[in-house]
Amino acid sequence: MSTIPAPLKDMPWLRPKYLLFAAVGLMLAYVIFHDESFLVNPKDPMWPHYEPFKWWLLPHGIAGACALLLGPIQFSDRLRQRFSRFHRVVGRIYIGGVFLAAPLGFYIQYSQERTGVPRSFSIAAAVEAVLWMLTTGIALVFILKGKVHEHQQWMTRSFAVALVFLEVRVIGGVGGWDNLDAHANETIVWACLAFSILSADLVLQWQNWRTHARRFTGSGLLVR
Numbered sequence: 560m561s562t563i564p565a566p567l568k569d570m571p572w573l574r575p576k577y578l579l580f581a582a583v584g585l586m587l588a589y590v591i592f593h594d595e596s597f598l599v600n601p602k603d604p605m606w607p608h609y610e611p612f613k614w615w616l617l618p619h620g621i622a623g624a625c626a627l628l629l630g631p632i633q634f635s636d637r638l639r640q641r642f643s644r645f646h647r648v649v650g651r652i653y654i655g656g657v658f659l660a661a662p663l664g665f666y667i668q669y670s671q672e673r674t675g676v677p678r679s680f681s682i683a684a685a686v687e688a689v690l691w692m693l694t695t696g697i698a699l700v701f702i703l704k705g706k707v708h709e710h711q712q713w714m715t716r717s718f719a720v721a722l723v724f725l726e727v728r729v730i731g732g733v734g735g736w737d738n739l740d741a742h743a744n745e746t747i748v749w750a751c752l753a754f755s756i757l758s759a760d761l762v763l764q765w766q767n768w769r770t771h772a773r774r775f776t777g778s779g780l781l782v783r
Contacts, residue, residue: 579762580631586725587627593732612670619663623724626656630718650702657695657717661688677741683748690752691720712763719759726751 629649639646668684698713730747731737
């Protein structure tokens with residue numbers, strides 16, 4: 560009779576969740592430097608492009624930034640357990656940010672059709688907005704019904720859709736494709752949208768597998 564040896568303790572800073580958040584932080588820093596630096600430079604040549612909808616850009620940017628910055632905080636088990644009231648407040652801000660940033664993002668993209676941007680980009684923006692609000696709305700319904708596990712799953716999907724904003728800009732910038740024609744950029748947008756929910760479900764499946772593996776190895780099952 561022998562027992563299965565106890566698994567090694569995880570290194571806290573090497574957990575997949577923290578590595579993912581580090582990647583999100585790097586993407587955010589890259590996008591701010593590469594794509595959004597015009598915000599602090601009134602003489603940037605990009606401003607004439609945004610002139611027709613610049614006042615819509617401000618609430619869209621603030622709401623979207625709140626969602627991207629506060630989203631990772633919601634996935635902290637320790638914070639949720641110790642500061643449940645803070646978790647709920649941040650969750651409300653995230654949901655409000657989603658339902659403000661998503662429709663404004665579509666409107667801003669639609670407004671750019673006046674400058675010759677193809678209608679297909681507006682369609683992509685509409686799909687992203689609906690998908691983001693839908694996943695967030697489902698998460699909200701589940702938490703109102705007290706179903707925490709399902710709420711967490713749909714919040715994961717919601718944040719995966721939110722990351723499309725960063726992914727499109729990082730892929731286009733690092734790959735040098737953002738300087739190509741509109742078709743290349745549109746392909747990146749649709750690819751990121753298509754894989755957003757899939758990537759979230761892969762993360763959820765990985766978490767379930769790790770949970771079951773820990774329960775199995777920690778149960779002290781005997782092997783003959």
